Structures are given as structure tokens and as C-alpha cells.
Amino acid sequence: xxxxSLLIPxxxxxxxxxxxxxxxxxxxxxxxxxxxxxxxxxxxxxxxTPNFHITHSTSKSINMGIGSSSSSNINLSDTTKETYQNKxxxxxxxxxxxxxxxxxxxxxxxxxxxxxxxxxxxxxKQVKLECNNAATNNGSTMQVExxxxxxxxxxxxxxxxxxxxxxxxxxxxxxxxGGIDILINNGGISSRxxxxxxxxxxxxxxxxxxxxxxxxxxxKLIPTMVTNQNGGKVIWISSIQGKLGTPYRTSxxxxxxxxxxxxxxxxxxxxxxxxxxxxxxxxxxxTNLSLSAIQGDGTAYSKMDSTTxxxxxxxxxxxxxxxxxxxxxxxxxxxxxxxxKIGLWLKFLAPxxxxxxxxxxxxxxxxxxxxxx
Numbered sequence: 001x002x003x004x005s006l007l008i009p010x011x012x013x014x015x016x017x018x019x020x021x022x023x024x025x026x027x028x029x030x031x032x033x034x035x036x037x038x039x040x041x042x043x044x045x046x047x048x049t050p051n052f053h054i055t056h057s058t059s060k061s062i063n064m065g066i067g068s069s070s071s072s073n074i075n076l077s078d079t080t081k082e083t084y085q086n087k088x089x090x091x092x093x094x095x096x097x098x099x100x101x102x103x104x105x106x107x108x109x110x111x112x113x114x115x116x117x118x119x120x121x122x123x124x125k126q127v128k129l130e131c132n133n134a135a136t137n138n139g140s141t142m143q144v145e146x147x148x149x150x151x152x153x154x155x156x157x158x159x160x161x162x163x164x165x166x167x168x169x170x171x172x173x174x175x176x177x178g179g180i181d182i183l184i185n186n187g188g189i190s191s192r193x194x195x196x197x198x199x200x201x202x203x204x205x206x207x208x209x210x211x212x213x214x215x216x217x218x219x220k221l222i223p224t225m226v227t228n229q230n231g232g233k234v235i236w237i238s239s240i241q242g243k244l245g246t247p248y249r250t251s252x253x254x255x256x257x258x259x260x261x262x263x264x265x266x267x268x269x270x271x272x273x274x275x276x277x278x279x280x281x282x283x284x285x286x287t288n289l290s291l292s293a294i295q296g297d298g299t300a301y302s303k304m305d306s307t308t309x310x311x312x313x314x315x316x317x318x319x320x321x322x323x324x325x326x327x328x329x330x331x332x333x334x335x336x337x338x339x340x341k342i343g344l345w346l347k348f349l350a351p352x353x354x355x356x357x358x359x360x361x362x363x364x365x366x367x368x369x370x371x372x373x
Contacts (some may be wrong), residue, residue, distance in 0.1 A: 069079050075319065076319055076322060077323070079326065080323045081109040081110065083109070084182065086112045087113075087181040088180050088182070089180070089181065090164045090184065090217070092213070092217070093116045093118055093187025093188060097133035098237065098282070099187065102186060105318045105351070106131075107130075107135050107140065108140075110141075112143065113145070113167065114145070115145045116128060118148065119148060124148070124315065127344075131144050145188060149297070151187050151320050152213075154212075154213075161221060162216050163181065164220075165221070178230055179227075179232075180225070181232050183232070183276030184235045185235070186236070188255075190294075191206055192294070194250075198251060198296035200295055200315075202294060202295075203296070205347070206255045209256045232275045234275070235280065235325055237280050238320075239252070239256045239282060241256045242256030242281055244277075263279040278329070278331070281334070282333075302345075321334060322365070349363045
């Protein structure tokens, strides 16, 4: 019993000094910015217990646009590359940000087929060009295909699944017996609003884009992974918010918590079928996610949060994810800030204290917003 006694002073220091500051900082935007914002147009973007694996990812300063990628920033080991070699891979949300970085990184691994999906066809064409350049430099014969898809539209998601299966069965470079070997559910949308100001249609949209679209693709593509002797992988990009819900993220947290629970249940069911399920919970990444987030009335947030602008480099996060998956990590946190780590620890060690701090954070935001009205 000596060790727990020695840890008590450490817990007290964390509770009294470190945590209050960290929890108040654990927001990607100011509550004032949310409550005080009224007029925008509709637009959208495409944790801690002992069982979690936290991977550290640093953020470097680069002279590139938000969400852009450069193959020079992507370095994978030969062992990691072998995991994705000669595989048929589908990536949603591949037009920019983390999805783009994942696509370019995978292009260096000599996959047989890489299907890029997103809503912006022109942006996907540019990503395809960069992927082909990366593949050529590595002597790859990879086939790259573009399939536009609106994840908020169920028929569009259904068509994406069918098209992916068709492309995999007719691919001249695929070494498998047909089907997608690796599904990467990356496409998503964020939200910025309080519960009382959020229309139910926004909740439904967040659940459709972040959760149900991935479920639809999983149901469409996993059966062939099970029947193929080579098995397969599902890599689902969730969020820290899927492990720790904070004010002004009710809809977003709900969709990501759903992803977390679904993957945990699915993982045990598919383990004996040689299909691996990986859920990734990133912290802040330097992408346009906050710009394309939506508010409670469905209008666009259209602002770049400082925490997002100063987030981790998407290329580095992509490399960390692919390396961790290759090592067999099934549930990992990447690019987590110090405050996020504190919050996740606190949820495990002192959940009641965490709840009280989040309440104070929300109340502070409410007071600030009323001052501006």
C-alpha cells in the first residue's frame, strides 16, 4: 500500500494546480465565439484508461497551406510499407487534410489499388496526381481511382461501396481475389454549438456523416474481407471527443462515441475472421476541420480555431497512424495536447472533478456571451 500513498501528493498537485488550467484550455474554440456567432451559410467537411495506446506526434512548422501535404514530410519504414503493399484500399475524406496525407503516405507503400473518395472532384484530382508522383518515385505500379461521394447522402454512400467493390474486382494490379482489403473511414464533420441551440437535424447530419456512412461502408465491404483468405483491416478515424465529451461538442461527441463503441464491439466479432479493427482518436491536427464545422442551426462556423491552426502536422499524424496500425495497435490516441491527456487521465481517476470543471467552463462561456449581447 506504500505506492498509492506516495501518489496521493501527486494527485493533489494535479487536481489543485495543473488540471483547472488545463481543463479550461481544453476547447478548440472559445464558447464566446460559438454563442456570439449568428449568421453563416451551410458547409461541412469532409482518452484514457490502461487499455489505450497514446502515441506522441510533434508538430513542425511548414510553409504549406492548411491541410496540404508534401511527400517529403512522409517517411515510413520498410516494415510498415509491407503491411499495405499489394492491398486494395479505400479512403473517404481524401481530398484534403489527414485523408490526403494518408493517401500520399500509402502511395509510397506500393498498394495495388487506391480509391480516393470525397465531395470535391477537383481536389481529388490533385491528390491523385500527387499520389501517382509519390508512387512513381518509389517504382510502384499502383492504380489510383477517384469516386466522388457525399457522406451525408445515403444513396451516395451506397454507390461508393458498390463502385469500390467493382473497381477491386476489375483492377489489373490487384493480387487479391476481389474486394477491398483496407477500409479507412476518415471523412467527417465537426460542430460548434450548445445543446439548447442545436437543431435535431444537425444531430442527424453529424451521426450520418461521422457514424452511419462508415457503418454502411463496413457492412458493404467487410463480408468480402471475411471470405478472402487474406483478411482485411478497418481503420476508423474518430477523435479525442470520442473518449471525452466537452461543452459545445454534444453532436460531435455523440457521433465519435458511437464510433468508439461500434469499433470495440466489432473488433471482437471479426478477430477470428482475420479482420482487424482499428480506431484512431486524434487531437488537434492542422487541417480545415474547424473552418467547415457547422453550428446548431446548420450554418457554417467558417473560422479557423487557433488550436487547430497550431495543431500537429497532418503528414506526421498519418505516418504515426499507419505505423501504429502496422504494429497491431487497435485503439490509439495521436496528437493529443497536454490538456487533453490531463482530461483523459482525470476521467479515469476523478470523473466527478472533471465534470465539475467542465460545468464551470460552460458557465464561464455563457457569462462571456451575455456580455456581448
